[in-house]
Amino acid sequence: MSLELTPSQALGLWHTVALSQVRSEAHDLTLRQMAILLQIYLVPPPHTVRGLAATLHVTKPVITRALDTMGALGLVDRVRDDKDRRNVIIKRTVAGALYLEKLGDVIIAEARQLPY
Amino acid sequence: MSLELTPSQALGLWHTVALSQVRSEAHDLTLRQMAILLQIYLVPPPHTVRGLAATLHVTKPVITRALDTMGALGLVDRVRDDKDRRNVIIKRTVAGALYLEKLGDVIIAEARQLPY
DNA sequence: TCACAATGATACGGAGCCGAAACGTTCACG
């Protein structure tokens, strides 16, 4: 059962959610940071810097810096892989899960209010 | 007829669209710029700097700078109001309409591919 | 007319992100 959207619904949803995010005055994440965060939480682990860089088609420093920023916000965590100590495994956090849960709530609420 | 989304659908949609945007274009608009653009194209005119600033809960320079950036990209246009020459009326452009049309297509396509 | 309000643009210092390149650590393998 797929989700069928009209052009008006699609852009209207993007509009209201973007507006809500901008107005919330909370620390808004970059589109890249958001993509990384969603990738970490919606795709089965393990997640590595290199893997995320390949998935997003960006360079590794982009991932490192995004993890620095989101790590400082408590949204993600980094742990060395003991089996191969060159790797860094990106871990989920309670704060990160809560952040995305709230984002989902906003999207659902805005979708429900769409005229048609 | 409102749009009912499950949490999985909501975040999944955001995930795939954000991923698509990050992968495709270097033309990353800020969340604020995106909100301004959608406001201009989805809400009946006229649009002014002051009005947009009030709607988004941001300061006027934020709007001015965003219009500078998006104006350079051809996504919006600015025209002095002849009735009150203090005002600037923000105009839509063909390129801007096309940009949002493509964004809508991406959202619709990603929504259709959602597993459930 | 003339002081004042309103509108949008600009100046300034600060902060964050960018890509490319170089770096330190760790592993694989001859």
Next chain:
DNA sequence: CGTGAACGTTTCGGCTCCGTATCATTGTGA
């Protein structure tokens, strides 16, 4: 062993954005 590859990080200069304060222009009302 030791040489090279893989991984993540850091550095560098440059660019964009931010918020506050201030500016020039235009309208308003006593």
